[in-house]
Amino acid sequence: MTDRPWLFRTYAGHSTAKASNALYRGNLAKGQTGLSVAFDLPTQTGYDSDHELARGEVGKVGVPVCHLGDMRMLFADIPLDQMNTSMTINATAPWILSLYIAAAQEQGADIYALQGTVQNDIVKEYLSRGTYICPPAPSLRMITDIAAYTREFLPKWNPMNICSYHLQEAGATPEEELAFALATATAVLDDLKTKVPAEHFPQMVGRISFFVNAGIRFVTELCKMRAFVALWDEICRDRYGVEDAKYRRFRYGVQVNSLGLTEQQPENNVYRILIEMLAVTLSKNARARAVQLPAWNEALGLPRPWDQQWSLRMQQILAYETDLLEFDDLFDGNPAIDRKVQSLIDGARAELAAIDGMGGAVEAIAYMKGRLVESNAARIRGIETGTTTVVGVNAWETGEPSPLTAGDDTIMMSDPAAEVDQLERLAKWKADRDPVAAEAALQALRQAAQDGENIMPPSIAAALAGVTTGEWADVVRATFGQYRAPTGVSHAPSNQTEDLDDIRARVDAVSAKLGRRLKFLVGKPGLDGHSNGAEQIATRARDCGMDIAYEGIRLTPDELVQAAQDDDAHVIGLSILSGSHLPLIESFMLKLRAAGLGHIPVVAGGIIPEDDAIRLQELGVSRVYTPKDFKLNRIMEDIVTLVDQQEVTAQ
Numbered sequence: 001m002t003d004r005p006w007l008f009r010t011y012a013g014h015s016t017a018k019a020s021n022a023l024y025r026g027n028l029a030k031g032q033t034g035l036s037v038a039f040d041l042p043t044q045t046g047y048d049s050d051h052e053l054a055r056g057e058v059g060k061v062g063v064p065v066c067h068l069g070d071m072r073m074l075f076a077d078i079p080l081d082q083m084n085t086s087m088t089i090n091a092t093a094p095w096i097l098s099l100y101i102a103a104a105q106e107q108g109a110d111i112y113a114l115q116g117t118v119q120n121d122i123v124k125e126y127l128s129r130g131t132y133i134c135p136p137a138p139s140l141r142m143i144t145d146i147a148a149y150t151r152e153f154l155p156k157w158n159p160m161n162i163c164s165y166h167l168q169e170a171g172a173t174p175e176e177e178l179a180f181a182l183a184t185a186t187a188v189l190d191d192l193k194t195k196v197p198a199e200h201f202p203q204m205v206g207r208i209s210f211f212v213n214a215g216i217r218f219v220t221e222l223c224k225m226r227a228f229v230a231l232w233d234e235i236c237r238d239r240y241g242v243e244d245a246k247y248r249r250f251r252y253g254v255q256v257n258s259l260g261l262t263e264q265q266p267e268n269n270v271y272r273i274l275i276e277m278l279a280v281t282l283s284k285n286a287r288a289r290a291v292q293l294p295a296w297n298e299a300l301g302l303p304r305p306w307d308q309q310w311s312l313r314m315q316q317i318l319a320y321e322t323d324l325l326e327f328d329d330l331f332d333g334n335p336a337i338d339r340k341v342q343s344l345i346d347g348a349r350a351e352l353a354a355i356d357g358m359g360g361a362v363e364a365i366a367y368m369k370g371r372l373v374e375s376n377a378a379r380i381r382g383i384e385t386g387t388t389t390v391v392g393v394n395a396w397e398t399g400e401p402s403p404l405t406a407g408d409d410t411i412m413m414s415d416p417a418a419e420v421d422q423l424e425r426l427a428k429w430k431a432d433r434d435p436v437a438a439e440a441a442l443q444a445l446r447q448a449a450q451d452g453e454n455i456m457p458p459s460i461a462a463a464l465a466g467v468t469t470g471e472w473a474d475v476v477r478a479t480f481g482q483y484r485a486p487t488g489v490s491h492a493p494s495n496q497t498e499d500l501d502d503i504r505a506r507v508d509a510v511s512a513k514l515g516r517r518l519k520f521l522v523g524k525p526g527l528d529g530h531s532n533g534a535e536q537i538a539t540r541a542r543d544c545g546m547d548i549a550y551e552g553i554r555l556t557p558d559e560l561v562q563a564a565q566d567d568d569a570h571v572i573g574l575s576i577l578s579g580s581h582l583p584l585i586e587s588f589m590l591k592l593r594a595a596g597l598g599h600i601p602v603v604a605g606g607i608i609p610e611d612d613a614i615r616l617q618e619l620g621v622s623r624v625y626t627p628k629d630f631k632l633n634r635i636m637e638d639i640v641t642l643v644d645q646q647e648v649t650a651q
Contacts, residue, residue, distance in 0.1 A: 005319035007290035013038035013063035015418035017073035038062030041527035044131040046473025056583035071099040081109035085116035098459035117158035126485040128170035130529020138480035149456035168213035171376020179351030183361040206247030221279035225286040253290035265392030284329040301411035369488035433466030441465035507545040521569035528578035557588040
């Protein structure tokens with residue numbers, strides 16, 4: 001008997017709800033069997049598209065959804081009760097799910113038939129992605145509010161996708177990825193036990209799903225998935241007393257490793273994506289329930305529909321042209337596999353014990369963040385030194401020009417008119433709605449949040465009343481407060497200072513000229529929460545002997561200019577991965593000059609096209625770095641040189 005294939009997905013959403021809807025319908029027509037929705041950063045962090053902090057971010061990394069009208073347009077002509085929809089959303093998960101339910105109700109759909117998931121993993125956001133709003137306790141409450149609500153009204157919906165995907169992107173070792181994800185799961189389930197009847201709790205355990213990363217180390221990744229299966233079964237049985245094996249099943253979706261996609265020789269990414277997919281499909285007893293593959297060119301910019309189609313066809317060929325689904329697990333009884341699985345289990349258990357000793361995942365956030373920064377530093381050192389081979393990057397760098405990247409329109413760029421269109425439609429929505437009904441819904445939401453009632457019913461009512469994403473989140477912020485997660489970057493240098501002697505000597509020499517230690521301000525303006533690059537730059541600068549200032553994510557240009565003034569910075573580094581580099585850096589440079597600090601050299605890093613890099617240099621940025629600039633020591637040399645030159649000029 002042939003097994004059913006996994007769900008075929010691509011992660012998609014951009015510009016506007018209308019454009020994203022066309023993309024979804026096109027992908028479904030090509031044989032995609034589930035949707036995976038990417039939201040833009042304002043939506044993820046609870047701001048309307050017209051908010052000051054949303055400038056430059058609207059429609060960049062996903063689709064903006066400000067209100068029910070946007071959600072209605074996003075799924076137009078897609079019957080939601082026949083769809084399996086994964087929504088990569090966390091801080092605003094109760095709201096986005098409420099809009100989804102409201103849109104389904106408008107379609108006349110059977111709400112009880114809705115299938116899919118909201119990611120809804122805030123702990124991961126604190127550790128690696130940064131799209132959080134509230135402190136841990138109220139965030140956990142909203143996660144379990146969703147779980148309790150879906151148990152009663154959306155019985156086929158997965159209320160949480162515990163996401164280890166971004167943990168690996170942030171540098172987690174396989175053992176850390178296993179342990180940190182499972183620790184998050186237990187924190188959620190411990191809280192959920194108080195919100196559902198005891199007889200229904202095992203069923204709710206069975207509704208918890210995971211979203212996992214599959215990297216290039218094929219055998220290790222396959223063994224990691226088998227270790228996840230074994231450990232989750234053990235936790236469900238021993239910690240929670242779940243007797244029914246079907247409720248102990250490890251259910252997971254996967255996106256293969258976008259971090260491993262290279263800007264250099266991007267055609268090689270096709271092979272990487274295929275190999276990484278095999279790690280989560282070949283072992284039947286640890287096979288993913290859903291797989292979404294990035295496009296080969298996502299290290300360069302937005303993929304075109306054809307690029308996404310190519311990744312979809314890769315899945316379809318494996319599922320339908322090969323005989324993979326006709327066999328039992330190919331790896332059962334393999335001694336090499338068994339040894340590796342056991343090694344990963346032992347390492348993960350040790351980490352879990354350490355986290356439990358701290359009081360659980362929430363109490364161990366700072367510890368886990370520090371471990372991720374250290375592990376990522378080790379990963380980067382491996383690439384820099386050549387201990388880790390990346391073909392086309394640090395080995396066999398010479399190659400033929402790729403015809404795939406030749407000519408115009410090889411990369412889809414975000415539509416510059418999309419933000420204007422979104423703002424116009426948002427203004428019209430606010431003007432046309434019933435203001436009395438919207439205000440009454442917000443007051444009911446506020447009261448429910450204050451009284452500890454489940455947040456979902458008043459959120460759905462607010463969605464139907466025309467409330468916006470920013471208005472919903474403003475209530476949440478006002479009621480529960482905002483949070484700033486630890487950066488994981490200590491001020492004490494690490495022990496990993498080999499090959500840094502020459503740079504440290506230069507830092508010492510320039511610092512002596514300056515009369516104090518060279519001060520390097522690292523900043524992340526805007527809403528972009530991908531902080532891995534900024535953390536590694538700050539860490540390496542610290543280890544080179546610089547005095548670093550790094551306060552984490554989501555700072556405004558005004559706040560960063562003030563920090564430059566307060567810290568008396570000698571050089572400033574700005575990191576933006578969301579594509580909003582031009583408006584944000586232009587704003588920062590203007591404000592820096594207005595504050596009389598235009599003499600401070602500024603460097604910038606991110607996924608920055610060549611034309612944009614030229615524009616940034618015209619604005620006064622001294623150096624622009626992209627992912628191809630992986631040798632951090634060379635960046636450090638540049639920074640020291642810039643400060644030294646500035647000191648000479650000042651004299």
